[in-house]
Amino acid sequence: MTTLLLLAVGLAAGVFGALLGLGGGFLVIPVLTILFHMPIHSAIGISLIAVIATSTSAAVVYVREGRVDIRLGMLLELGTTVGAIVGAIIAAFVSSRVLYLLFSLLLLYNAYAMYRKDEPARGQIAAAGGPEPAAGGVKPVLKGVDTPEYEVKNLPLGLAFSGIAGILSGLLGIGGGLIKIPVMYTLMGVPLKTAVATSNFMIGVTAAASASIYYLSGNVSPVETVPVALGVFVGANMGLRFNKAFSVRTLKRLFIIVFLYVALQMIIKGIGS
Template identity: 40%
Template sequence: MTYTYHFILFLFGGACFAGFFGALLGIGGGVFIVPIMVLMFHLPMKVAVAASLVSVIATSNAGGSKYVDQRITNLKLAMFLEVFTTIGALSGTVLALYLHEGTMSLIFAALLGYMAYASYATRNFDDQRIAAGTFVNCKQDRLSHALALHGSYHDLAAGRNVDYVVTGSWIGGAIAYLAGIASGLLGVGGGVLKVSAMNRYMNVPMKVAVGTSKLMIGVTAAVGSILFFMAGLIHFVVVGPVAIGTTVGATIGTKVMNHLHSRSLKWLFTAMMLYLAYGMLAKGLQVQFHIHIPTIG
């Protein structure tokens, strides 16, 4: 592959796009950057997954540090769940090294399909829970009590400090393990799974869940990256533009997000993810089973 001027610029642009839309959705860019690299730049699936994983660390450092600085991140909760995500990432990466590229494309298509559904269906119950005070009046399970998993953050929108106690640590751990597998296998951060698990089952306010997840995906992606690095699957000439591009895109996206009503963009995102899911499905079927289905664009 000749590393031309055009290739660098287009790959950088694609990564910016992925990071930007990822940040608008409150997720990393991995979900977009892998299909972009596979479908538009015709890079092998494993090379795309490895490069995306490294860029996930970059966005985690950039985004995660901001939430840590604002004390929104719950560091203890992050460390606890990282035990599960790192073991998951190790399992996922080992799977990725042995699975056929076509199978990986098909699994990625399934993930995109689920995300399209989730992006359409998600709602935010936080305001009601803050008002009702259920974040603090909740019975902790034994493990989260023993580890003193609780916290407090200043909510700018509600204009006050919100205290919360963490519960459901086992189900949270189980979902974190799955998110780790998704990260290692598909080169994504797995933030969507972790954020919804923390918010839904662990009684963690949405903003804390997002900040904590942003920090966690760095460690999770690092585990996968170590194995990909040693396997020689990280192509540094590809990683450079992708890592910088996603970080730039995500930084702009985060700034724009505060001025946008992402709800109105939900339809656009759903359509975009379905489009990419179809593309990955077509690619997977073609590589794995030599079945050709018509592709759009």
């Protein structure tokens, strides 16, 4: 029964995550900790596996279609992977209370970002996976990785922010697209669609750097991880199909309230733990 519930959690996280343009982590971690009373370190480990699953399925499509700037992605991965390892090590030394409170802050920031901006999230929906072309039928920005139609700016700063995104990923079990996409788009001058696709390509690699540490530390139980990972994988692909029929704007408003409520719950849980 628990297994089927976990599958449903993954499925819901995948569908809503894809519709809202988020990785599953923002939904998986609160549900596992608040409803299933799972230790937050285990929930983070499970979430990282789910992040790899969704990133990989999206990357298959985007890499084949040449939408990912693999060179830029690889360069920034130097920052994110080092950050992810640092994040996973920090997580081992901080208490659950700190993690709950940090995650709450991130949820609040996420709700704020969703309230402020529509555009990047819509791009992320397209990047969440699935064989269909990007939402709205947008053509690939890049035809080939060796013929970029833009110039990358502020690379050192981009690398530094990638490191921070990596730390948050390893520490809190999220993909980090929330940071990487705006950094590539606004700071580095990368077109939004390319930033979204490249971020999604990177997320799996970043998550793998810390997921292996969580796995080897015994925080990834297959009985609990597999249903969530499969659910998120299938759900993310389903979410893309629903995308056209749904009013994402209404859903977003609803989830801003959900995130505010969940953040409050996690603060309460954090203080009580």
